[in-house]
Structures are given as structure tokens and as C-alpha cells.
Amino acid sequence: MPRSTSAVSALQKLEAERKALDARQRDLESKAAQEVGEVILGTGLEAFSAKGxxxxxxxxxxxxEAASIEKLGARPQARSAGVPKSPQD
Structure with a gap:
């Protein structure tokens, strides 16, 4: 019987860890959204509809990133270290 109790305990611990990870993910997603929003403000994109x-x-x-800049005819600016160029990086 002690074996099943330890399995139950392990499942309860795993569920608690999942909940903590979910909360951490929500927090990081919120912070990431704020960072992206701060970059967008002042560029003119804030005038777009949410759908657009x-x-x-x-x-x-x-x-x-590179293909987008090229297609738009914009010139690439100096980049911050640690930021990937595109999803493939």
C-alpha cells in the first residue's frame, strides 16, 4: 500500500508544479506583450486595428526579419545583441 500512496503524492506534486509553471508562463507572456507593445508605440502601428x-x-x-525589411524597402538598423533575426534563427 505505501507504493500507491507515494504515487498519489507524486501526482499531487506534479499537478502543483504544472500549476506553478502555468502561472509563470502567464506572467512571462504578459511581460513579453508589454515589451512588444513598448516597441510598437510611436511607430504608427498603434493606429492599426487589432485585427489588422x-x-x-x-x-x-x-x-x-530580413525578408520583411527587404520587401518593405526599409533599411535595417543596428540590432540589439541576443535578438534573433527570424523565427529560423
Missing amino acids: LRQVAEALGKLG
Whole structure:
């Protein structure tokens, strides 16, 4: 019988860990959204509708940073260290 009790305890511990990880993920997602929002403010994109902004962001994300900049005819700026160029990096 002690074996089943330890299995039950292990399951309870695992569930508690999952809940903690879910909370941590929600917190990090919120912080990431704030960081992205701060980058977007002042660029003119804040005037887009939420749906339009999502469509633009998804399309640019599929292209990757370099291809997006090239297609838009913009010139790449100096980048911060540690930021990947595209989803493939």
C-alpha cells in the first residue's frame, strides 16, 4: 500500500508544479506583450486595428526579419545583441 500512496503524492506534486509553471508562463507572456507593445508605440502601428495589426504581424513573422525589411524597402538598423533575426534563427 505505501507504493500507491507515494504515487498519489507524486501526482499531487506534479499537478502543483504544472500549476506553478502555468502561472509563470502567464506572467512571462504578459511581460513579453508589454515589451512588444513598448516597441510598437510611436511607430504608427498603434493606429492599426487589432485585427489588422495581427494580420501584419503574422505575415511579417512568416517572412522573417530580413525578408520583411527587404520587401518593405526599409533599411535595417543596428540590432540589439541576443535578438534573433527570424523565427529560423
